Amino acid sequence: MTAIDRERSTARIAGDLETLSGPGYTLTHEAIRRYAYTPPYRRTLDYFTRELEALGFTVTEDPVGTLVARNRPPGEPVFGVGSHCDSNRNGGRYDGTMGVVTALEVCRLNEEHGLGLPLQLISFLEEEGSGFGQMLLGSRIMLQRVTEEDLRERFRALDDGRSFWEHAEEAGYEPARWRESSRVLDDLTGWIEMHIEQARVLQDTGNRIGLVHAIAGYVHADVHVEGRGDHAGATPMDLRLDPTTVLAETVLELERLAVAAGRGTVGTVGEIEVDPGLINAIASRVRFSLDIRGPEDDAYRGVATAIGSFAQEAARRRGMEARVTERQTLPATPLDTRIVGALEEAARATGEPFMRMHSGAAHDTMCVAERVPSAMVFVPCKDGISHHPAEEARPADAALAAGIILDAIAALS
Ligand code: HGY
Ligand code: MN
Ligand code: MN
16 A cells, blocks of 8 residues: 555645636536536646646547546556546536546656556546536547437537537537547556545445445436417416426326336436426426436336336327437446455555445446446545535545555556
């Protein structure tokens, strides 16, 4: 075990996070909000670039903007560390960014202790989907889990409706070379992502470290219901085509289906658009999102299928039409037992409390694991709050994680 100075690592990690939460690194002050091709996001990548170049890393960006930093020439085997530094639109300081900062600390410790480990740090573009409504976009591009038509046409900016392709070109990238992004994983012998847990299992069980052995899969979809936007006062109840009634029934049915499916299945309606959204007008249409996840594919996929049929039937029953479109889906992902085992050895050597667990949240590691032996390390976040500006995590836990990751990579290399 490398005897690292955890206080020094804690202070550096806290300093990085303080800087990256400051003005210029977020589009709003009430929450951290940064996503692809915005000035705060560019500044964040520039910050990591300066810090990594100061360590002698060569820093590049793939054709759409995923940051890649190596301390070995291209073609030589390296071990991957990293996460994402974009944020949820109502984000906190720690989701993603603390993982990239911890990966940066691993790179610093590797240099300071003269371990000579071959490393590649990756900070994935658009993990949150805050720019284009497409979660894990950078790593799905890397795994070619999107089509060119998605990038040119289907994926549109939430802010202005223009295509991903246009925004990427405008930001100086070359989306036409998007397939070359897959080369970023070519030299990786392994991958470890550190992330906050985003729930409160670690906190409630008194553990400082979570060793993640599997990640829940998910289905993201949208339900569009067309009704008739009549007058709210003049239209008798028996003459209405009110699409919000279909929304209401579907939300409750999703809850019932997810509970009945059990096996860790969860279902959420997070986005709701009502048009025109006025107190004295019956909605003419609603659009709402479906986020359905679980560690067992057949359970959550079964709920996704059932709730889609339910929404269509509920609309038909009321003389309306519901259209269900899938946005994306990724399978439940088991992680690499050898890497989890090395992390467990390193965690045990610290004498600090840890546990094995699965992740209910999605991570870029779901994509990396398709090609590279991968694992994740979680640290607690206060009361499980995440995707919210009140998100809180301890730099001291991240420093502990950095030491564990360093030792695991040393043992695996
Ligand atoms: O929603 C998720 O699972 C991730 O935090 N973007
Ligand atoms: Mn995240
Ligand atoms: Mn997130």
